Amino acid sequence: MTAMDSMDATAPLRLQDFKEYAERVFANIPSGLVILSARLRILTVNRAFLQMFGVPQGDVEGRFSHEVISAEGFADQLAAVLGGSVPRADGMLLMRVYGGEERLMRYAVTGMYLEEEEEEEEEARLLVALEDITEQERAFQALARSEARLAEAQRIARLGHWEWNVATGELWWSDEVYNIFEREKGRFVPGYESFQAxxxxxxxxxxxxAVQKSIEDGSDYRLDHRIVLPGGAVRHVHEQARCIYGVDGTVERMVGTVQDITDRKETEARLAHLAHHDPLTCLPNRMLLRDRISQAIAYGRRHDRLVAVLFLDLDRFKRINDSLGHDVGDRLLQAIAERLRKSVRDGDTVARLGGDEFAIALTDVADVDDVAKLARKLLNAINQPIVIEGREFYATASIGISLFPHDGGDVETLLKNADTAMEEMDFNIRAHLELEQSLRGALERGEFEVHYQPQIRLQDDTVTGVEALLRWNRPDGKFIGPDIFIPVLEETGLIVEVGAWVMRRACADAVRWNKTLGRELLVAVNLSRRQFDDAHLAETVEEVLRESGLPPALLELEVTESVVMSNTARAGHVMETLRGTGVHLAMDDFGTGYSSLVYLKRFPLDRLKIDKEFVRDIGVDANDDAIVRTIIALAENLGLEAVAEGVETELQRDFLRRHGCQLAQGYLYSRPLPMAELEAFLARETIQG
Structure with missing residues (x-):
């Protein structure tokens, strides 16, 4: 600390007290101190002042300040403080010392106020502190003169320096700064605005x-940032700077350095990538996977969304490695890694845990059905033949799934449960057999339940009907999505009996809520391939309608595009028979199959349901936008209603409404609800309406 940092003289002192204080405290302060009277006579000085000016104490005291301190403009500074126009003055001036030598001094002048007046003209009024900064300035000037030698060193170190005149805005660059920024000296004029560009x-x-803060408080700054070269390439630089003050005490200029650290940044990025990625497949490793799952859990908590963790283990991979060598095994792993990566969304994470184990983290999951569907998609992708060196290889895998928050609320628990599920459940063999065994008798044990998802008329956002969706409440509490167990029901033929039960349950429930609410809401029931092929389907429908008392016009049967197009002649006959019962017909998942418009116009349909795969990327994928618009226009031209599935955002809803889609369903409005929750939902909607 110098005297200039402690110049506040706020407590009133008598002259004698101040002299004793100065002798005792200021004697050893390295800054020169001078106390002046109101007539600018020198009352006392400290030892540092005498050494600084090279004069004995007896030749100083009692003399006027200008007789000892010779500096142009200094008297004006003293007068300004003495007159009270400013409380303090500081700056830098050249001052002539004993022998005539001029030294650059930094000065600070502060007014003093005494408790009592002894002699009006000789009371202490000003305290002056001086610092000799001549050598500092000489060192700086010497540095400037060595620019030629410095330039070569800077070129080697990719380090340039610059100087900026804050007042005029003029910016000076060394040659190496021009090289770093790839600007041509003479043609490019550096300035603060051009630097910002x-x-x-x-x-x-x-x-x-950073620059403005440095100017405001005089602090140095140092930071890494990026610059854009004329060709568009990006370069990383490290910059640091300090402020230089003018004689008026304000920041006059800034000097600094800039160094090209692009190579270092790229090396750091490569090291960071290696630390978080598998070197063979370039997939995230276990460390990065944990971080991604942690972020997904935090998002899920805030937005009430699911997070899924899937563990995937290749079957019999060791046999391939041992028999054909590690090179073939590595290429097989790389091919599978690429297939897994292409099977998930951009926001999801596919990681390799080591060996033949992979893991997938699914974020922002709306429905558990989506997880089950993706699991099958992943297994199908792996099952496709892989050609290596002209030979075809076939891989299979086991997969385990854990869900947040159902199976755990933290990263380690989800990973552990997914790993356990994978070990316990081979989806290709054991799981299938276990599911089949569990499903037999599930209907008699009352394990099935029907949930309902409201269908909304986009014109006025009112509920016009619901879709019936099957859920399975297993006794062991494990969740199995319909995309997993319904295909097993289909394969075993159990779907015919279960499907009929769903239709009866849905029709009975519809009669109940329509009577309670005084509404006429339609209920939609899905038909599987086996049900559609059942020769007694129309009889079953008529029996259900008769038993429940539901008007036929309030029942809609949905059949997928792939089922209808597998045998168009028979499909047309079945649909005409069903239409004869008075029910409505809808084609589900439209756009995912290969419908021929020739056949489509012949089918007695009432609605086309737009698959949620297209709806999901509305506003994101221009191709999906075009497909959705085309389906809506096609439905309108055929005199059908268009129903959009999987509507989750207002953007999707507004797009559909704008392009004439009549109906929508999805999590934007409601998830599939059990009967009791649906009745409450409909009651609220009725009251609001």
Missing amino acids: CLHPDDRARVEA
Whole structure:
């Protein structure tokens, strides 16, 4: 600390007290101290002042300040403080010392106020502190003169320096700064605005804030940021700077250095990538997977969404490795890794845990059905033949799934449960057999339940009907999605009996809520391939309608596009028979199959349901936008209603409404609800209506 940092003289002192204090405290302060009277006579000085000016104490006291301190403009500074126009004055001036030598001094003048007046003209009024900064300035000038030698060193180190005149805005660059920025000296005129134009847009505000803070408080700054070269390439630089004050005490200029650290940043990025990625497949490793799952859990908690963790283990991979060598095994792993990566969304994570084990983290999951569907998609992708060196290889895998929050609320628990599920459940063999065994008798044991998802008329956002969806409440509490167990019901033929039960349950429930609410809401029931092929389907429908008392016009039967197109002649006959019962007919998952417009116009359909795979990327994928618009227009031209599935955002809803889609269902409005929750939902909707 110098005297200039402690110049506040706020407590009133008598002259004698101040002299004793100065002798006792200020004698050893390295800054020169001078106390002046109101007539600018020198009352006392400290030892540092005498040494600084090279004069004995007896030749100083009692003399006027200008007789000892010779500096142009200094008397004006003293007068300004003495007159009270400013409380303090500081700056830098050349002062002539004993022998005539001029030294650069930094000065600070502060007014003093005494408790009592002894002699009006000789009371202490000003305290002056001086610092000799001549050698500092000489060192700086010497540095400037060595620019030629410095330039070569800077070129080697990719380090340039610059100087900016804050007042005029003039910016000077060394040759190496021009090289770093790839600007041509003589043609490019450096200035603060042109410098800003070179900054990466994402870093511009941060650099500006650092510069302004430095100017405001005089602090140094150092930071890494990016610049954009004339050709568009991005370069990383490290910059640091300090402020230089003018004689008036304000920041006059800034000097700094800039170093090209692109190579270092790229090396750091490569090291960071290696630390978080598997070197063989370039997939995230276990460490990065944990971080991604942690972020997904945090998002899920905030937005009430599911997170799924899937563990996947290749079957009999060791046999391939041992028999054909590690090179073939590595290429097989790389091919499978690429297939897994292409099977998930951009926001999901596929990781390799080591050996033949992979893991997938699914974020922002709306429905557990989506997880089951993706699991099958992953297994199908793996099952496709892989050609290596002209030979075809076939791989199979076991998969285990855990869900947040159902199976755990933290990363380690989800990973552990997914691993356990994978070990316990081979989806290709054991799981299938276990599911089949569990499903037999599930209907008699009352394990099935029907949930309902409201269908909304987009014109006025009112509920016009619901879709009946089957759920399985296993006694062991494990969740199995319909995309997993319904295909097993289909394969075993159990779907005919279960499907008829769903239709009876849905029709009975519809009669109940329509009577309670005084509404006429339609209920939609899905038909599987086996049900559609059942020769007694029309009889079953008529029997259900008769038993429940539901008007036929309030029942809609949905059949997928793939089922209808597998045998168009028979499909047309079955649909005409069903239409004869008075029910409505809808084609489900439209757009995912290969419908011929020739056949489509012949089928007695009432609705086309737009598959949620297309709805999901509305506003994101222009191709999906075009497909959805085309399906809506096709439905309108055929005199059918268009129903969009999987509507989750207002953007999707507004797009569909704008392009004439009549109906929508999805999590934007409601998830599939049990009967009791649906009745409450409909009651609220009725009251609001």
